[in-house]
Amino acid sequence: MRAALRRRPSALGRVAAWSVVETAPAFLIGHAVAGAIDQGFLAGKPMTGLGWLAVLGAAWLAAALAARQVILAVADIAEPFRDDLLHRVVDGVLGEATRAFHGPPPDSAALARATLQVELARDAFAALVTVLRGFAFTLVSAGAGLVTLAPSLAPAVLLPFATGVAVFALSLPALARRQARYLLADEASAETITSLCHGLRDITACGAESAMEAEADRRIGAQAEAAQGVARVLAARTAALAVGAWLPVVLVLAVARDVEAGVVVGALAYLTQSLAPALGGLMEGVGVSGVRLHAALGRITHSPPPLPSSPPPASSHPASSHPAPPSPLPLSGRAPEGVELALRGVTFAYGPHAEPVIRDLTLDLPEGEHLAVVGPSGTGKSTLAALIAGLLTPGEGTVELGGTPAGQVHPRHRVLIPQEAYVFSASLEDNLTYLAPDATPQEIRHALAELGAPGLPHADLDPRAMSAGERQLVALARAYLSPARLVILDEACCHLDQAAEARVEAAFAQRGGTLVVIAHRISSARRADRVLLLDGGAWIGRHEELVRSAAGYAELVAHWEPSS
Numbered sequence: 001m002r003a004a005l006r007r008r009p010s011a012l013g014r015v016a017a018w019s020v021v022e023t024a025p026a027f028l029i030g031h032a033v034a035g036a037i038d039q040g041f042l043a044g045k046p047m048t049g050l051g052w053l054a055v056l057g058a059a060w061l062a063a064a065l066a067a068r069q070v071i072l073a074v075a076d077i078a079e080p081f082r083d084d085l086l087h088r089v090v091d092g093v094l095g096e097a098t099r100a101f102h103g104p105p106p107d108s109a110a111l112a113r114a115t116l117q118v119e120l121a122r123d124a125f126a127a128l129v130t131v132l133r134g135f136a137f138t139l140v141s142a143g144a145g146l147v148t149l150a151p152s153l154a155p156a157v158l159l160p161f162a163t164g165v166a167v168f169a170l171s172l173p174a175l176a177r178r179q180a181r182y183l184l185a186d187e188a189s190a191e192t193i194t195s196l197c198h199g200l201r202d203i204t205a206c207g208a209e210s211a212m213e214a215e216a217d218r219r220i221g222a223q224a225e226a227a228q229g230v231a232r233v234l235a236a237r238t239a240a241l242a243v244g245a246w247l248p249v250v251l252v253l254a255v256a257r258d259v260e261a262g263v264v265v266g267a268l269a270y271l272t273q274s275l276a277p278a279l280g281g282l283m284e285g286v287g288v289s290g291v292r293l294h295a296a297l298g299r300i301t302h303s304p305p306p307l308p309s310s311p312p313p314a315s316s317h318p319a320s321s322h323p324a325p326p327s328p329l330p331l332s333g334r335a336p337e338g339v340e341l342a343l344r345g346v347t348f349a350y351g352p353h354a355e356p357v358i359r360d361l362t363l364d365l366p367e368g369e370h371l372a373v374v375g376p377s378g379t380g381k382s383t384l385a386a387l388i389a390g391l392l393t394p395g396e397g398t399v400e401l402g403g404t405p406a407g408q409v410h411p412r413h414r415v416l417i418p419q420e421a422y423v424f425s426a427s428l429e430d431n432l433t434y435l436a437p438d439a440t441p442q443e444i445r446h447a448l449a450e451l452g453a454p455g456l457p458h459a460d461l462d463p464r465a466m467s468a469g470e471r472q473l474v475a476l477a478r479a480y481l482s483p484a485r486l487v488i489l490d491e492a493c494c495h496l497d498q499a500a501e502a503r504v505e506a507a508f509a510q511r512g513g514t515l516v517v518i519a520h521r522i523s524s525a526r527r528a529d530r531v532l533l534l535d536g537g538a539w540i541g542r543h544e545e546l547v548r549s550a551a552g553y554a555e556l557v558a559h560w561e562p563s564s
């Protein structure tokens with residue numbers, strides 16, 4: 001900051017020169033008011049009185065023009081300050097990435113956060129320079145005006161004013177600490193809630209809603225407490241303002257004996273029109289911009305302090321994070337009676353004014369059936385999968401599993417495996433038995449053999465070190481071992497080769513229960529008992545029937561065949 005101020009002496013000079021003009025009314029106000037009253041209106045010379053007021057009006061006009069110039073000059077100081085900070089941030093992040101050549105790539109999210117802090121720092125810096133300058137020049141102008149107008153009244157104004165400034169200055173360190181704590185708490189709750197939103201699907205799939213709700217609650221509570229801490233220190237500002245700005249009014253009136261009326265009003269004008277607003281502006285400016293600048297610079301120059309303990313919730317993208325083991329499954333949720341899946345007139349849109357993705361879909365899937373869902377991208381296959389799993393609620397119609405609304409079925413009784421499989425950092429056994437705590441080692445071996453995954457490492461899994469295909473095999477084996485009678489594979493084999501995919505689908509088909517596969521290869525559709533085509537409308541039938549009866553399906557098959 002010092003470097004930024006020193007680098008532009010001409011801008012500093014302009015700031016000072018225009019500040020003199022801007023704060024000239026602070027000097028003139030008392031003299032003009034006293035002159036207008038004593039020499040003009042009380043002396044029976046209204047034109048003289050008006051003349052004094054006109055002088056003051058002209059000074060205010062010039063001050064308004066000067067204020068504009070001050071802002072431009074301050075910008076000339078603040079912009080290079082911003083550029084400087086930005087260089088440091090970019091150099092720092094890129095330098096770190098270059099040094100750790102074989103390490104992870106540059107953290108672009110951290111860079112984006114840091115550049116945001118730079119913008120905040122620039123704004124706060126400009127605001128602080130403006131406020132401090134305004135306070136200093138107003139203090140000098142109004143102080144000089146007061147001392148020259150009414151030396152006998154000056155101590156009654158200036159002493160309490162200095163006390164008010166001191167009280168405020170003393171409260172600053174505590175305010176800075178509490179503001180910083182508040183900013184951290186705010187960031188922690190934003191981060192938690194963002195990652196909860198990103199991991200919503202996994203959280204629901206794992207039944208971790210109540211644990212995650214408690215976590216969000218904890219963060220929001222901490223933020224509220226930090227905000228109350230800030231508010232308590234801010235109360236000290238009210239005391240400082242009372243002592244510095246309003247006590248002098250009483251003192252001036254108490255000691256103003258043998259002083260002309262115009263001089264008393266002039267002295268009070270210095271206080272109420274110049275000094276008190278300057279003190280209020282200082283408190284607001286330093287209390288907000290100063291503390292904000294302090295926090296932003298702290299963020300930029302130091303790594304952020306660790307957030308309060310407890311790991312973030314699992315992201316839906318294992319490769320980009322270290323998911324922690326999910327919380328135990330909740331006790332709520334029902335076991336369906338049978339697993340016949342029934343969709344009745346289901347319509348679903350992602351917003352009240354959005355076009356429905358699924359429109360009036362009716363579908364019956366008896367227990368044990370294997371259904372493949374196919375269709376061009378964006379036609380609602382994943383949305384249907386989420387509706388069947390009870391993760392989304394239809395706007396109209398019903399989705400029931402064995403007579404129980406899909407949303408009320410306990411997570412153990414239906415499993416949805418998305419494209420990005422969820423694996424947490426724990427042993428293979430922990431991962432596989434999450435939905436089947438009683439599975440025996442023999443059952444685990446059997447599941448892995450059936451799915452063609454006997455070679456998975458048994459030691460603690462590091463999701464980031466595993467291939468996407470390995471992660472899918474872990475998730476598939478976990479679903480295979482679970483008691484779920486409805487399994488939904490939403491492109492869950494997309495990272496496996498065709499042979500491995502065929503083996504997995506065959507294993508699930510033999511396992512029993514109902515199987516819904518969102519297919520990304522024609523071979524998946526061929527293996528299914530029936531195929532549901534979503535292409536804006538919905539068509540259902542056996543593969544051969546659909547090839548004949550649905551032009552969209554024939555086109556899709558023709559498109560897929562060469563690569564299948």
Ligand SMILES: Nc1ncnc2c1ncn2[C@@H]1O[C@H](COP(=O)(O)OP(=O)(O)OP(=O)(O)O)[C@@H](O)[C@H]1O
Pocket residue numbers: 350357375376377378379380381382383384
């Ligand atoms: N959370 C969401 N909010 C708003 N719109 C969404 C959301 N998820 C999906 N959509 C939109 O709903 C439509 C259907 O999406 P969906 O993912 O179900 O299609 P899909 O057939 O599975 O596509 P793909 O084969 O590419 O995975 C798309 O237009 C998509 O942009």
